[in-house]
Amino acid sequence: MKIDPNSTADLSAQIASAIRDAIVSGELIVDARLPSEAELADQFQVSRPTVREALKRLAAQSLIRTQRGATGGAFVNRLSFEEAYGQQITTSTLLLSMNEVSFDVACEARYAMERACAPLSAKRRTGDQLATMRAEIHRQSQPGLSDEAFCASDVTFHRALVDGAGNPVLSYQLAGAVEAMQPLMNMITFSERSRERIVALHTAITDALEARNPAQIEALLADLEAYTLKIAHEIAARRRAK
Amino acid sequence: MKIDPNSTADLSAQIASAIRDAIVSGELIVDARLPSEAELADQFQVSRPTVREALKRLAAQSLIRTQRGATGGAFVNRLSFEEAYGQQITTSTLLLSMNEVSFDVACEARYAMERACAPLSAKRRTGDQLATMRAEIHRQSQPGLSDEAFCASDVTFHRALVDGAGNPVLSYQLAGAVEAMQPLMNMITFSERSRERIVALHTAITDALEARNPAQIEALLADLEAYTLKIAHEIAARRRAK
DNA sequence: CGATTTTCATTTGTCTGACATTTGTGCTTG
DNA sequence: CAAGCACAAATGTCAGACAAATGAAAATCG
Numbered sequence: 141m142k143i144d145p146n147s148t149a150d151l152s153a154q155i156a157s158a159i160r161d162a163i164v165s166g167e168l169i170v171d172a173r174l175p176s177e178a179e180l181a182d183q184f185q186v187s188r189p190t191v192r193e194a195l196k197r198l199a200a201q202s203l204i205r206t207q208r209g210a211t212g213g214a215f216v217n218r219l220s221f222e223e224a225y226g227q228q229i230t231t232s233t234l235l236l237s238m239n240e241v242s243f244d245v246a247c248e249a250r251y252a253m254e255r256a257c258a259p260l261s262a263k264r265r266t267g268d269q270l271a272t273m274r275a276e277i278h279r280q281s282q283p284g285l286s287d288e289a290f291c292a293s294d295v296t297f298h299r300a301l302v303d304g305a306g307n308p309v310l311s312y313q314l315a316g317a318v319e320a321m322q323p324l325m326n327m328i329t330f331s332e333r334s335r336e337r338i339v340a341l342h343t344a345i346t347d348a349l350e351a352r353n354p355a356q357i358e359a360l361l362a363d364l365e366a367y368t369l370k371i372a373h374e375i376a377a378r379r380r381a382k
Numbered sequence: 383m384k385i386d387p388n389s390t391a392d393l394s395a396q397i398a399s400a401i402r403d404a405i406v407s408g409e410l411i412v413d414a415r416l417p418s419e420a421e422l423a424d425q426f427q428v429s430r431p432t433v434r435e436a437l438k439r440l441a442a443q444s445l446i447r448t449q450r451g452a453t454g455g456a457f458v459n460r461l462s463f464e465e466a467y468g469q470q471i472t473t474s475t476l477l478l479s480m481n482e483v484s485f486d487v488a489c490e491a492r493y494a495m496e497r498a499c500a501p502l503s504a505k506r507r508t509g510d511q512l513a514t515m516r517a518e519i520h521r522q523s524q525p526g527l528s529d530e531a532f533c534a535s536d537v538t539f540h541r542a543l544v545d546g547a548g549n550p551v552l553s554y555q556l557a558g559a560v561e562a563m564q565p566l567m568n569m570i571t572f573s574e575r576s577r578e579r580i581v582a583l584h585t586a587i588t589d590a591l592e593a594r595n596p597a598q599i600e601a602l603l604a605d606l607e608a609y610t611l612k613i614a615h616e617i618a619a620r621r622r623a624k
Numbered sequence: 625c626g627a628t629t630t631t632c633a634t635t636t637g638t639c640t641g642a643c644a645t646t647t648g649t650g651c652t653t654g
Numbered sequence: 655c656a657a658g659c660a661c662a663a664a665t666g667t668c669a670g671a672c673a674a675a676t677g678a679a680a681a682t683c684g
Contacts, residue, residue, distance in 0.1 A: 235551075419635075
Protein backbone atom coordinates (compact mmCIF):
# COMPACT_ATOMS: atom_id res chain seq x y z
CA MET A 141 0.00 0.00 0.00
CA LYS A 142 1.57 3.21 -1.21
CA ILE A 143 0.42 6.72 -1.95
CA ASP A 144 1.52 9.12 -4.64
CA PRO A 145 3.49 12.00 -3.13
CA ASN A 146 2.89 14.17 -6.19
CA SER A 147 -0.88 14.04 -6.03
CA THR A 148 -2.68 17.20 -5.02
CA ALA A 149 -5.60 15.30 -3.47
CA ASP A 150 -6.11 15.15 0.27
CA LEU A 151 -3.77 12.78 2.00
CA SER A 152 -6.66 11.23 3.90
CA ALA A 153 -8.48 10.55 0.63
CA GLN A 154 -5.39 8.97 -0.90
CA ILE A 155 -4.81 6.78 2.13
CA ALA A 156 -8.45 5.73 2.22
CA SER A 157 -8.23 4.89 -1.44
CA ALA A 158 -5.08 2.82 -0.95
CA ILE A 159 -6.65 0.80 1.85
CA ARG A 160 -9.90 0.41 -0.09
CA ASP A 161 -7.97 -0.98 -3.04
CA ALA A 162 -6.25 -3.44 -0.75
CA ILE A 163 -9.63 -4.62 0.49
CA VAL A 164 -11.31 -4.84 -2.90
CA SER A 165 -8.33 -6.66 -4.40
CA GLY A 166 -8.41 -9.21 -1.61
CA GLU A 167 -5.04 -8.21 -0.22
CA LEU A 168 -6.84 -7.54 3.05
CA ILE A 169 -9.39 -10.22 3.75
CA VAL A 170 -12.52 -10.10 5.87
CA ASP A 171 -11.86 -9.72 9.60
CA ALA A 172 -8.21 -8.96 8.99
CA ARG A 173 -6.87 -6.38 11.39
CA LEU A 174 -5.32 -3.28 9.93
CA PRO A 175 -2.16 -1.90 11.50
CA SER A 176 -2.82 0.45 14.39
CA GLU A 177 -3.35 4.12 13.66
CA ALA A 178 0.13 4.92 14.90
CA GLU A 179 1.65 2.27 12.65
CA LEU A 180 -0.33 3.45 9.63
CA ALA A 181 0.75 7.01 10.35
CA ASP A 182 4.33 5.85 10.39
CA GLN A 183 3.90 3.74 7.28
CA PHE A 184 2.32 6.51 5.20
CA GLN A 185 4.48 9.20 6.79
CA VAL A 186 1.54 11.28 7.97
CA SER A 187 0.08 12.23 11.32
CA ARG A 188 -2.45 10.20 13.24
CA PRO A 189 -5.37 12.61 12.67
CA THR A 190 -4.84 12.25 8.93
CA VAL A 191 -4.90 8.48 9.23
CA ARG A 192 -8.03 8.72 11.35
CA GLU A 193 -9.80 10.81 8.72
CA ALA A 194 -8.96 8.12 6.17
CA LEU A 195 -10.29 5.39 8.45
CA LYS A 196 -13.52 7.31 9.06
CA ARG A 197 -14.05 7.53 5.33
CA LEU A 198 -13.82 3.77 5.10
CA ALA A 199 -16.03 3.31 8.13
CA ALA A 200 -18.69 5.48 6.45
CA GLN A 201 -18.81 2.95 3.63
CA SER A 202 -18.98 0.05 6.09
CA LEU A 203 -15.67 -1.21 4.76
CA ILE A 204 -14.09 -1.36 8.19
CA ARG A 205 -15.24 -1.42 11.79
CA THR A 206 -13.23 -0.23 14.77
CA GLN A 207 -12.96 -1.58 18.26
CA ARG A 208 -11.42 0.10 21.23
CA GLY A 209 -9.23 -1.47 23.83
CA ALA A 210 -6.12 -3.60 24.04
CA THR A 211 -6.92 -6.06 21.24
CA GLY A 212 -8.89 -3.44 19.37
CA GLY A 213 -8.14 -1.72 16.12
CA ALA A 214 -9.66 -1.43 12.68
CA PHE A 215 -10.90 -4.61 11.05
CA VAL A 216 -12.05 -5.32 7.55
CA ASN A 217 -15.80 -5.57 7.82
CA ARG A 218 -17.90 -8.22 6.15
CA LEU A 219 -20.35 -6.06 4.27
CA SER A 220 -23.71 -7.52 5.22
CA PHE A 221 -26.78 -7.34 3.04
CA GLU A 222 -28.42 -5.28 5.80
CA GLU A 223 -25.73 -2.60 5.70
CA ALA A 224 -25.75 -2.60 1.93
CA TYR A 225 -29.55 -2.16 1.94
CA GLY A 226 -29.19 0.89 4.15
CA GLN A 227 -26.60 2.55 1.97
CA GLN A 228 -28.56 1.70 -1.13
CA ILE A 229 -31.69 3.33 0.26
CA THR A 230 -29.90 6.48 1.41
CA THR A 231 -28.16 6.88 -1.92
CA SER A 232 -31.28 6.22 -3.96
CA THR A 233 -33.37 8.61 -1.91
CA LEU A 234 -30.86 11.41 -2.32
CA LEU A 235 -30.36 10.69 -5.98
CA LEU A 236 -34.07 11.04 -6.58
CA SER A 237 -34.57 14.12 -4.44
CA MET A 238 -31.59 16.00 -5.85
CA ASN A 239 -31.85 15.35 -9.55
CA GLU A 240 -35.35 16.36 -10.48
CA VAL A 241 -36.05 12.87 -11.72
CA SER A 242 -39.47 12.95 -13.30
CA PHE A 243 -42.18 10.96 -11.67
CA ASP A 244 -42.68 8.96 -14.85
CA VAL A 245 -39.06 7.87 -15.04
CA ALA A 246 -38.88 6.80 -11.40
CA CYS A 247 -42.18 5.01 -11.63
CA GLU A 248 -41.21 3.18 -14.78
CA ALA A 249 -37.92 1.99 -13.32
CA ARG A 250 -39.48 0.85 -10.10
CA TYR A 251 -42.21 -1.23 -11.72
CA ALA A 252 -39.91 -2.62 -14.40
CA MET A 253 -37.69 -4.01 -11.68
CA GLU A 254 -40.54 -5.25 -9.57
CA ARG A 255 -42.05 -7.08 -12.52
CA ALA A 256 -38.68 -8.76 -12.98
CA CYS A 257 -39.29 -10.46 -9.62
CA ALA A 258 -42.69 -11.78 -10.54
CA PRO A 259 -41.68 -15.05 -12.22
CA LEU A 260 -39.31 -15.94 -9.41
CA SER A 261 -41.74 -14.95 -6.67
CA ALA A 262 -44.47 -17.01 -8.31
CA LYS A 263 -42.16 -20.00 -8.21
CA ARG A 264 -40.80 -19.62 -4.69
CA ARG A 265 -43.10 -17.52 -2.51
CA THR A 266 -43.62 -19.01 0.93
CA GLY A 267 -46.73 -19.08 3.09
CA ASP A 268 -45.07 -16.57 5.38
CA GLN A 269 -44.75 -14.04 2.62
CA LEU A 270 -48.36 -14.54 1.55
CA ALA A 271 -49.45 -14.10 5.15
CA THR A 272 -47.45 -10.88 5.45
CA MET A 273 -49.05 -9.53 2.32
CA ARG A 274 -52.57 -10.43 3.42
CA ALA A 275 -51.93 -8.88 6.83
CA GLU A 276 -50.79 -5.65 5.19
CA ILE A 277 -53.83 -5.65 2.92
CA HIS A 278 -56.00 -6.01 5.99
CA ARG A 279 -54.23 -3.07 7.62
CA GLN A 280 -54.64 -1.01 4.48
CA SER A 281 -58.40 -1.60 4.63
CA GLN A 282 -58.76 -0.04 8.07
CA PRO A 283 -60.69 3.22 7.65
CA GLY A 284 -58.83 5.21 10.30
CA LEU A 285 -55.36 4.48 8.97
CA SER A 286 -53.12 7.53 8.59
CA ASP A 287 -51.49 8.30 5.27
CA GLU A 288 -48.04 7.62 6.74
CA ALA A 289 -49.11 4.23 8.04
CA PHE A 290 -50.75 3.36 4.72
CA CYS A 291 -47.54 4.26 2.92
CA ALA A 292 -45.43 2.20 5.31
CA SER A 293 -47.76 -0.75 4.88
CA ASP A 294 -47.52 -0.33 1.13
CA VAL A 295 -43.73 -0.56 1.32
CA THR A 296 -43.92 -3.69 3.49
CA PHE A 297 -46.33 -5.28 1.04
CA HIS A 298 -44.12 -4.70 -1.96
CA ARG A 299 -41.01 -5.81 -0.12
CA ALA A 300 -42.67 -9.06 0.78
CA LEU A 301 -43.45 -9.54 -2.89
CA VAL A 302 -39.83 -8.88 -3.82
CA ASP A 303 -38.45 -11.07 -1.03
CA GLY A 304 -40.70 -13.81 -2.33
CA ALA A 305 -38.23 -14.24 -5.17
CA GLY A 306 -35.91 -15.79 -2.59
CA ASN A 307 -32.88 -14.10 -4.09
CA PRO A 308 -31.00 -11.88 -1.65
CA VAL A 309 -29.08 -10.14 -4.43
CA LEU A 310 -32.30 -9.22 -6.15
CA SER A 311 -33.80 -8.06 -2.85
CA TYR A 312 -30.76 -5.90 -2.27
CA GLN A 313 -30.95 -4.34 -5.69
CA LEU A 314 -34.64 -3.64 -5.29
CA ALA A 315 -34.36 -2.24 -1.79
CA GLY A 316 -33.35 1.09 -3.25
CA ALA A 317 -36.16 1.06 -5.76
CA VAL A 318 -38.97 0.09 -3.43
CA GLU A 319 -37.93 1.80 -0.22
CA ALA A 320 -36.79 5.02 -1.83
CA MET A 321 -39.32 5.43 -4.62
CA GLN A 322 -42.45 4.13 -3.00
CA PRO A 323 -42.51 6.85 -0.31
CA LEU A 324 -41.79 9.44 -2.99
CA MET A 325 -44.71 8.21 -5.04
CA ASN A 326 -46.97 8.01 -2.05
CA MET A 327 -46.08 11.55 -1.10
CA ILE A 328 -47.22 12.80 -4.47
CA THR A 329 -50.28 10.70 -5.00
CA PHE A 330 -51.63 9.98 -1.53
CA SER A 331 -54.21 12.77 -1.60
CA GLU A 332 -55.96 11.61 -4.75
CA ARG A 333 -55.64 7.88 -4.94
CA SER A 334 -58.40 5.53 -4.08
CA ARG A 335 -57.40 3.20 -1.28
CA GLU A 336 -60.13 0.81 -2.29
CA ARG A 337 -58.69 0.45 -5.74
CA ILE A 338 -55.17 -0.08 -4.44
CA VAL A 339 -56.35 -2.64 -1.91
CA ALA A 340 -58.23 -4.41 -4.68
CA LEU A 341 -55.10 -4.56 -6.82
CA HIS A 342 -53.00 -5.73 -3.87
CA THR A 343 -55.53 -8.47 -3.21
CA ALA A 344 -55.50 -9.55 -6.83
CA ILE A 345 -51.69 -9.59 -6.84
CA THR A 346 -51.63 -11.72 -3.71
CA ASP A 347 -54.16 -14.10 -5.19
CA ALA A 348 -52.11 -14.42 -8.36
CA LEU A 349 -49.01 -15.04 -6.26
CA GLU A 350 -50.82 -17.73 -4.29
CA ALA A 351 -51.91 -19.30 -7.57
CA ARG A 352 -48.30 -19.02 -8.82
CA ASN A 353 -49.37 -17.19 -11.92
CA PRO A 354 -46.47 -14.97 -13.00
CA ALA A 355 -48.14 -13.47 -16.07
CA GLN A 356 -51.08 -12.37 -13.94
CA ILE A 357 -48.79 -10.75 -11.38
CA GLU A 358 -46.96 -8.86 -14.09
CA ALA A 359 -50.23 -7.67 -15.62
CA LEU A 360 -51.54 -6.49 -12.27
CA LEU A 361 -48.30 -4.68 -11.51
CA ALA A 362 -48.65 -2.98 -14.87
CA ASP A 363 -52.18 -1.96 -13.87
CA LEU A 364 -50.87 -0.55 -10.62
CA GLU A 365 -48.21 1.36 -12.50
CA ALA A 366 -50.77 2.74 -14.95
CA TYR A 367 -53.08 3.79 -12.15
CA THR A 368 -50.26 5.48 -10.25
CA LEU A 369 -49.20 7.32 -13.37
CA LYS A 370 -52.74 8.42 -14.13
CA ILE A 371 -53.18 9.91 -10.66
CA ALA A 372 -49.85 11.69 -10.88
CA HIS A 373 -50.72 13.16 -14.26
CA GLU A 374 -54.11 14.35 -13.07
CA ILE A 375 -52.47 16.10 -10.14
CA ALA A 376 -49.86 17.64 -12.41
CA ALA A 377 -52.54 18.81 -14.85
CA ARG A 378 -54.58 20.39 -12.08
CA ARG A 379 -51.50 22.15 -10.78
CA ARG A 380 -50.80 23.53 -14.25
CA ALA A 381 -54.37 24.73 -14.61
CA LYS A 382 -54.17 26.84 -11.49
CA MET B 383 -29.03 19.95 14.46
CA LYS B 384 -28.35 18.44 17.84
CA ILE B 385 -26.60 15.36 19.17
CA ASP B 386 -27.48 13.14 22.09
CA PRO B 387 -24.98 13.63 24.92
CA ASN B 388 -25.97 10.28 26.48
CA SER B 389 -25.15 8.21 23.44
CA THR B 390 -22.11 5.96 23.63
CA ALA B 391 -21.45 6.17 19.91
CA ASP B 392 -18.54 8.10 18.50
CA LEU B 393 -19.09 11.82 18.50
CA SER B 394 -17.96 12.04 14.89
CA ALA B 395 -20.54 9.43 13.91
CA GLN B 396 -23.29 11.28 15.76
CA ILE B 397 -22.36 14.58 14.16
CA ALA B 398 -22.18 13.02 10.71
CA SER B 399 -25.58 11.50 11.31
CA ALA B 400 -27.07 14.81 12.41
CA ILE B 401 -25.79 16.59 9.32
CA ARG B 402 -26.86 13.73 7.07
CA ASP B 403 -30.37 13.93 8.49
CA ALA B 404 -30.42 17.65 7.82
CA ILE B 405 -29.48 17.00 4.21
CA VAL B 406 -31.91 14.15 3.63
CA SER B 407 -34.76 16.07 5.25
CA GLY B 408 -34.11 19.03 3.01
CA GLU B 409 -33.11 21.33 5.85
CA LEU B 410 -29.81 21.75 4.03
CA ILE B 411 -30.36 22.09 0.32
CA VAL B 412 -28.03 21.39 -2.57
CA ASP B 413 -25.05 23.73 -2.77
CA ALA B 414 -25.80 25.17 0.66
CA ARG B 415 -22.66 25.96 2.58
CA LEU B 416 -22.24 24.33 5.96
CA PRO B 417 -20.82 26.39 8.82
CA SER B 418 -17.03 26.40 8.94
CA GLU B 419 -15.32 23.63 10.83
CA ALA B 420 -14.58 25.99 13.70
CA GLU B 421 -18.23 27.06 13.90
CA LEU B 422 -19.44 23.47 13.81
CA ALA B 423 -16.97 22.55 16.54
CA ASP B 424 -18.36 25.37 18.62
CA GLN B 425 -21.95 24.48 17.84
CA PHE B 426 -21.58 20.80 18.74
CA GLN B 427 -19.19 21.53 21.58
CA VAL B 428 -16.46 19.31 20.24
CA SER B 429 -13.00 19.85 18.85
CA ARG B 430 -12.20 20.56 15.25
CA PRO B 431 -10.58 17.18 14.51
CA THR B 432 -13.80 15.51 15.63
CA VAL B 433 -15.82 17.72 13.30
CA ARG B 434 -13.41 16.95 10.53
CA GLU B 435 -13.83 13.21 11.02
CA ALA B 436 -17.57 13.69 10.72
CA LEU B 437 -17.19 15.72 7.53
CA LYS B 438 -14.90 13.10 6.01
CA ARG B 439 -17.55 10.48 6.66
CA LEU B 440 -20.04 12.55 4.70
CA ALA B 441 -17.52 13.23 1.96
CA ALA B 442 -16.97 9.49 1.59
CA GLN B 443 -20.66 9.17 0.73
CA SER B 444 -20.45 12.08 -1.72
CA LEU B 445 -22.93 13.99 0.44
CA ILE B 446 -20.65 17.02 0.73
CA ARG B 447 -17.68 18.44 -1.08
CA THR B 448 -15.07 20.73 0.43
CA GLN B 449 -13.17 23.66 -0.95
CA ARG B 450 -10.23 25.43 0.53
CA GLY B 451 -9.65 29.11 0.72
CA ALA B 452 -11.41 32.28 1.74
CA THR B 453 -14.85 31.49 0.35
CA GLY B 454 -14.34 27.77 0.80
CA GLY B 455 -15.97 25.38 3.18
CA ALA B 456 -18.14 22.31 3.01
CA PHE B 457 -21.06 22.36 0.59
CA VAL B 458 -23.96 20.02 0.16
CA ASN B 459 -23.16 18.06 -2.96
CA ARG B 460 -25.63 17.30 -5.69
CA LEU B 461 -25.32 13.55 -5.88
CA SER B 462 -24.82 12.88 -9.57
CA PHE B 463 -25.80 9.68 -11.29
CA GLU B 464 -22.11 9.17 -12.06
CA GLU B 465 -21.09 9.27 -8.41
CA ALA B 466 -23.99 7.06 -7.44
CA TYR B 467 -22.97 4.54 -10.13
CA GLY B 468 -19.49 4.38 -8.65
CA GLN B 469 -20.67 3.76 -5.12
CA GLN B 470 -23.19 1.23 -6.32
CA ILE B 471 -20.52 -0.72 -8.15
CA THR B 472 -18.08 -0.70 -5.23
CA THR B 473 -20.76 -1.80 -2.80
CA SER B 474 -22.10 -4.51 -5.07
CA THR B 475 -18.66 -5.87 -5.82
CA LEU B 476 -17.79 -6.12 -2.15
CA LEU B 477 -21.14 -7.57 -1.25
CA LEU B 478 -20.66 -10.35 -3.76
CA SER B 479 -17.05 -11.08 -2.91
CA MET B 480 -17.58 -11.15 0.84
CA ASN B 481 -20.80 -13.08 1.22
CA GLU B 482 -20.23 -16.29 -0.65
CA VAL B 483 -23.15 -15.52 -2.88
CA SER B 484 -23.60 -18.55 -5.05
CA PHE B 485 -23.01 -18.12 -8.71
CA ASP B 486 -26.56 -19.20 -9.47
CA VAL B 487 -28.11 -16.52 -7.27
CA ALA B 488 -25.98 -13.71 -8.68
CA CYS B 489 -26.57 -14.88 -12.21
CA GLU B 490 -30.31 -15.14 -11.72
CA ALA B 491 -30.56 -11.64 -10.26
CA ARG B 492 -28.44 -10.10 -12.95
CA TYR B 493 -30.40 -11.57 -15.84
CA ALA B 494 -33.77 -10.99 -14.22
CA MET B 495 -32.98 -7.29 -14.02
CA GLU B 496 -31.51 -7.13 -17.46
CA ARG B 497 -34.60 -8.76 -18.95
CA ALA B 498 -36.64 -6.08 -17.22
CA CYS B 499 -34.95 -3.57 -19.51
CA ALA B 500 -35.76 -5.47 -22.68
CA PRO B 501 -39.24 -4.06 -23.37
CA LEU B 502 -38.10 -0.50 -22.79
CA SER B 503 -34.91 -0.91 -24.79
CA ALA B 504 -36.85 -2.40 -27.65
CA LYS B 505 -39.05 0.68 -27.67
CA ARG B 506 -36.40 3.37 -27.28
CA ARG B 507 -32.99 2.10 -28.39
CA THR B 508 -31.13 4.59 -30.55
CA GLY B 509 -28.90 4.04 -33.52
CA ASP B 510 -25.93 5.01 -31.39
CA GLN B 511 -26.59 2.23 -28.95
CA LEU B 512 -26.98 -0.30 -31.72
CA ALA B 513 -23.73 0.91 -33.25
CA THR B 514 -21.95 0.54 -29.91
CA MET B 515 -23.22 -2.99 -29.54
CA ARG B 516 -22.20 -3.98 -33.06
CA ALA B 517 -18.77 -2.44 -32.53
CA GLU B 518 -18.31 -4.45 -29.35
CA ILE B 519 -19.42 -7.62 -31.11
CA HIS B 520 -16.83 -6.95 -33.77
CA ARG B 521 -14.17 -6.50 -31.11
CA GLN B 522 -15.25 -9.71 -29.42
CA SER B 523 -14.74 -11.57 -32.70
CA GLN B 524 -11.05 -10.64 -32.96
CA PRO B 525 -9.02 -13.81 -32.41
CA GLY B 526 -6.15 -12.22 -30.51
CA LEU B 527 -8.32 -10.49 -27.92
CA SER B 528 -7.21 -11.00 -24.32
CA ASP B 529 -9.63 -12.36 -21.76
CA GLU B 530 -9.63 -9.06 -19.88
CA ALA B 531 -10.46 -7.11 -23.00
CA PHE B 532 -13.20 -9.56 -23.95
CA CYS B 533 -14.72 -9.17 -20.49
CA ALA B 534 -14.55 -5.37 -20.66
CA SER B 535 -16.19 -5.44 -24.07
CA ASP B 536 -18.87 -7.73 -22.70
CA VAL B 537 -19.65 -5.19 -19.96
CA THR B 538 -19.82 -2.36 -22.48
CA PHE B 539 -22.17 -4.39 -24.66
CA HIS B 540 -24.58 -5.12 -21.84
CA ARG B 541 -24.47 -1.57 -20.56
CA ALA B 542 -25.41 -0.29 -23.97
CA LEU B 543 -28.37 -2.64 -23.91
CA VAL B 544 -29.42 -1.36 -20.50
CA ASP B 545 -28.88 2.28 -21.43
CA GLY B 546 -31.10 1.65 -24.42
CA ALA B 547 -34.03 1.73 -22.05
CA GLY B 548 -33.45 5.47 -21.82
CA ASN B 549 -34.18 5.50 -18.13
CA PRO B 550 -31.33 6.86 -15.99
CA VAL B 551 -32.82 5.47 -12.79
CA LEU B 552 -32.94 2.01 -14.29
CA SER B 553 -29.40 2.40 -15.62
CA TYR B 554 -28.23 3.40 -12.17
CA GLN B 555 -29.90 0.44 -10.52
CA LEU B 556 -28.43 -1.92 -13.06
CA ALA B 557 -24.94 -0.48 -12.94
CA GLY B 558 -24.24 -2.54 -9.85
CA ALA B 559 -25.66 -5.68 -11.39
CA VAL B 560 -23.89 -5.49 -14.71
CA GLU B 561 -20.58 -3.92 -13.73
CA ALA B 562 -20.10 -5.92 -10.56
CA MET B 563 -21.50 -9.30 -11.55
CA GLN B 564 -20.39 -9.53 -15.15
CA PRO B 565 -16.66 -9.46 -14.29
CA LEU B 566 -17.31 -11.99 -11.54
CA MET B 567 -19.03 -14.29 -13.98
CA ASN B 568 -16.37 -13.80 -16.59
CA MET B 569 -13.67 -14.60 -14.06
CA ILE B 570 -15.29 -17.93 -13.35
CA THR B 571 -16.32 -18.98 -16.79
CA PHE B 572 -13.83 -17.37 -19.16
CA SER B 573 -11.67 -20.47 -19.49
CA GLU B 574 -14.44 -22.73 -20.73
CA ARG B 575 -16.91 -20.64 -22.58
CA SER B 576 -17.10 -20.53 -26.32
CA ARG B 577 -16.57 -17.02 -27.60
CA GLU B 578 -18.23 -17.98 -30.86
CA ARG B 579 -21.41 -18.90 -29.06
CA ILE B 580 -21.45 -15.74 -27.01
CA VAL B 581 -20.80 -13.60 -30.05
CA ALA B 582 -23.64 -15.39 -31.84
CA LEU B 583 -26.01 -14.67 -28.97
CA HIS B 584 -24.88 -11.06 -28.80
CA THR B 585 -25.50 -10.71 -32.49
CA ALA B 586 -28.96 -12.22 -32.19
CA ILE B 587 -29.77 -9.91 -29.28
CA THR B 588 -28.66 -6.89 -31.26
CA ASP B 589 -30.72 -8.02 -34.24
CA ALA B 590 -33.78 -8.44 -32.04
CA LEU B 591 -33.18 -5.01 -30.55
CA GLU B 592 -32.91 -3.50 -34.00
CA ALA B 593 -36.18 -5.22 -34.94
CA ARG B 594 -37.72 -3.91 -31.69
CA ASN B 595 -38.76 -7.39 -30.64
CA PRO B 596 -38.85 -7.46 -26.82
CA ALA B 597 -39.94 -11.08 -26.44
CA GLN B 598 -37.06 -12.21 -28.61
CA ILE B 599 -34.57 -10.18 -26.56
CA GLU B 600 -35.87 -11.71 -23.36
CA ALA B 601 -35.68 -15.20 -24.78
CA LEU B 602 -32.11 -14.67 -25.96
CA LEU B 603 -31.08 -13.24 -22.59
CA ALA B 604 -32.58 -16.35 -21.02
CA ASP B 605 -30.47 -18.45 -23.40
CA LEU B 606 -27.38 -16.52 -22.41
CA GLU B 607 -28.21 -17.05 -18.76
CA ALA B 608 -28.73 -20.76 -19.28
CA TYR B 609 -25.47 -21.08 -21.19
CA THR B 610 -23.55 -19.19 -18.51
CA LEU B 611 -25.06 -21.37 -15.81
CA LYS B 612 -24.26 -24.54 -17.72
CA ILE B 613 -20.59 -23.59 -18.05
CA ALA B 614 -20.37 -22.67 -14.38
CA HIS B 615 -21.92 -25.97 -13.35
CA GLU B 616 -19.57 -27.94 -15.55
CA ILE B 617 -16.60 -26.19 -14.01
CA ALA B 618 -17.95 -26.77 -10.51
CA ALA B 619 -18.55 -30.46 -11.26
CA ARG B 620 -15.06 -30.92 -12.61
CA ARG B 621 -13.62 -29.24 -9.54
CA ARG B 622 -15.59 -31.58 -7.31
CA ALA B 623 -14.37 -34.60 -9.25
CA LYS B 624 -10.74 -33.76 -8.65
C1' DC C 625 -9.24 56.42 -14.37
C1' DG C 626 -8.38 51.60 -15.24
C1' DA C 627 -5.62 47.61 -14.92
C1' DT C 628 -2.50 45.12 -12.27
C1' DT C 629 -0.27 43.74 -8.30
C1' DT C 630 -0.06 43.19 -3.37
C1' DT C 631 -1.82 42.36 0.88
C1' DC C 632 -4.84 40.16 3.87
C1' DA C 633 -8.44 37.61 6.10
C1' DT C 634 -10.74 33.25 5.95
C1' DT C 635 -10.97 28.46 5.57
C1' DT C 636 -9.45 23.84 4.95
C1' DG C 637 -5.35 20.61 5.37
C1' DT C 638 -1.90 18.83 8.38
C1' DC C 639 1.02 18.21 12.42
C1' DT C 640 2.36 17.68 17.38
C1' DG C 641 1.51 16.29 21.81
C1' DA C 642 -1.36 15.25 25.27
C1' DC C 643 -5.06 13.07 27.99
C1' DA C 644 -9.39 10.07 28.44
C1' DT C 645 -11.53 5.70 27.86
C1' DT C 646 -11.93 1.02 26.85
C1' DT C 647 -10.47 -3.60 27.25
C1' DG C 648 -7.68 -7.73 27.23
C1' DT C 649 -3.75 -9.71 29.85
C1' DG C 650 -1.21 -11.09 33.42
C1' DC C 651 0.25 -10.51 37.98
C1' DT C 652 -0.73 -10.21 42.76
C1' DT C 653 -2.93 -11.50 46.74
C1' DG C 654 -6.23 -13.54 49.88
C1' DC D 655 -7.38 -21.45 42.90
C1' DA D 656 -10.01 -17.45 42.27
C1' DA D 657 -10.90 -12.67 42.65
C1' DG D 658 -9.26 -8.35 42.06
C1' DC D 659 -5.98 -5.03 40.46
C1' DA D 660 -2.41 -2.83 37.86
C1' DC D 661 -0.74 -2.36 33.31
C1' DA D 662 -0.34 -1.97 28.39
C1' DA D 663 -2.25 -1.09 24.02
C1' DA D 664 -5.43 0.84 21.19
C1' DT D 665 -9.01 4.06 19.85
C1' DG D 666 -11.52 8.53 21.04
C1' DT D 667 -11.01 13.33 22.01
C1' DC D 668 -8.94 17.72 22.77
C1' DA D 669 -6.05 22.08 22.30
C1' DG D 670 -3.15 24.78 19.74
C1' DA D 671 -0.31 25.68 15.99
C1' DC D 672 1.30 26.27 11.22
C1' DA D 673 0.86 25.54 6.05
C1' DA D 674 -1.51 26.28 1.89
C1' DA D 675 -5.10 27.80 -0.98
C1' DT D 676 -8.16 31.34 -2.42
C1' DG D 677 -11.09 35.12 -3.09
C1' DA D 678 -11.66 39.99 -1.94
C1' DA D 679 -10.12 44.30 -0.84
C1' DA D 680 -6.50 47.65 -0.90
C1' DA D 681 -2.56 49.69 -2.96
C1' DT D 682 0.16 50.79 -6.88
C1' DC D 683 1.42 51.94 -11.49
C1' DG D 684 0.71 53.21 -16.42
